[in-house]
Amino acid sequence: MRDREFSESLLAWYDAHARVMPWRVGPADRRSGVRPDPYRVWLSEVMLQQTTVPAVREYFVRFTARWPTVSDLAAAADEDIMGEWAGLGYYARARNLAKCARLVTVEHGGQFPDSRQELQALPGIGPYTASAIAAIAFDRPETVVDGNVERVMARVFLVRTALPKAKRNLADLAQRLTPRHRPGDYAQAVMDLGATVCTPRIPACGVCPWMSSCAARKAGLQAELPRKLPKVAKPTRRGIAYVGRRTDGAWLLERRPDTGLLGGMLGWPCSDWTDSPAPAPPVKADWRDPGVQVRHTFTHFHLHLSLRVAELPTDVRPDVGGFVHPADFRPSDLPTVMRKAYDLVARPDN
Numbered sequence: 001m002r003d004r005e006f007s008e009s010l011l012a013w014y015d016a017h018a019r020v021m022p023w024r025v026g027p028a029d030r031r032s033g034v035r036p037d038p039y040r041v042w043l044s045e046v047m048l049q050q051t052t053v054p055a056v057r058e059y060f061v062r063f064t065a066r067w068p069t070v071s072d073l074a075a076a077a078d079e080d081i082m083g084e085w086a087g088l089g090y091y092a093r094a095r096n097l098a099k100c101a102r103l104v105t106v107e108h109g110g111q112f113p114d115s116r117q118e119l120q121a122l123p124g125i126g127p128y129t130a131s132a133i134a135a136i137a138f139d140r141p142e143t144v145v146d147g148n149v150e151r152v153m154a155r156v157f158l159v160r161t162a163l164p165k166a167k168r169n170l171a172d173l174a175q176r177l178t179p180r181h182r183p184g185d186y187a188q189a190v191m192d193l194g195a196t197v198c199t200p201r202i203p204a205c206g207v208c209p210w211m212s213s214c215a216a217r218k219a220g221l222q223a224e225l226p227r228k229l230p231k232v233a234k235p236t237r238r239g240i241a242y243v244g245r246r247t248d249g250a251w252l253l254e255r256r257p258d259t260g261l262l263g264g265m266l267g268w269p270c271s272d273w274t275d276s277p278a279p280a281p282p283v284k285a286d287w288r289d290p291g292v293q294v295r296h297t298f299t300h301f302h303l304h305l306s307l308r309v310a311e312l313p314t315d316v317r318p319d320v321g322g323f324v325h326p327a328d329f330r331p332s333d334l335p336t337v338m339r340k341a342y343d344l345v346a347r348p349d350n
């Protein structure tokens, strides 16, 4: 199959099988002239960084109902954005989201720029996201390469070199196939193919539009590719989280510094997260060990978080954090690791 035939057969497949997503303008609507809203494309692509489609759907719908335009989001308070983002992880994305929305509103008159280079100059938009927005929102012939696309390329072209060494080669192959005609639909089509047909373990080659040309299928190696170097085991860190509640019902919480892990998010005051953390109660009190532990995995380490709980008098003055009245406290505003602690020791139905 020639390069052009690859894109044409994939686009024909996409016309019939495109996944329906709340941020997507499907192929039939595109044909009838509907244009994607760059704000929705940008928001979805930022949410999808490191996160799966099913996890993002609900967040996307909530964000766009609350902030239908980039200017609405730009006018939102940081705490509200961080609160809506809670649970989605990688919180630097939410901080950059707010910065980017304000910059687009103030410096670009509320219009996203339409080239990869200009998009990449905005906060929180790296090369992948810039290419995805340029292709999907503006139909620029940019190549979008994520794990799905790498897998498909490694199989179609029988690339036996292991990842990450094969990355450059796989990106070049993906670029070779990117068409000038309907590049936005093509970018979404190749991602859909990787997510629904050319899946990691058991690819459904029988329904694949590239079946007749796929070298890995011919060699019977489709399930073995792409090869990957063995992952380094993640270390385990430990920590202590202090779940304190005043007798009037207010919770003792702290907003974490803007930079670093869970930056800008609300959480329970904690010790350091190290091999052997020193106790660091936020206030002197009768901290009790409930005998349960939160386990959570971040990108680079596992965390075992011991919990301490205490009831605090109304006149207490904490060294860190502040009290949040029950009426202003939404457990859903907590990042997942902090939410797990709440669920274990503080949720009313415990």
Ligand code: SF4
Binding pocket: 152, 155, 156, 197, 198, 199, 203, 204, 205, 206, 208, 209, 210, 211, 212, 214, 215, 216, 217, 222
């Ligand atoms: S034929 Fe099979 S292995 Fe090859 S691209 Fe299609 S689904 Fe993937």
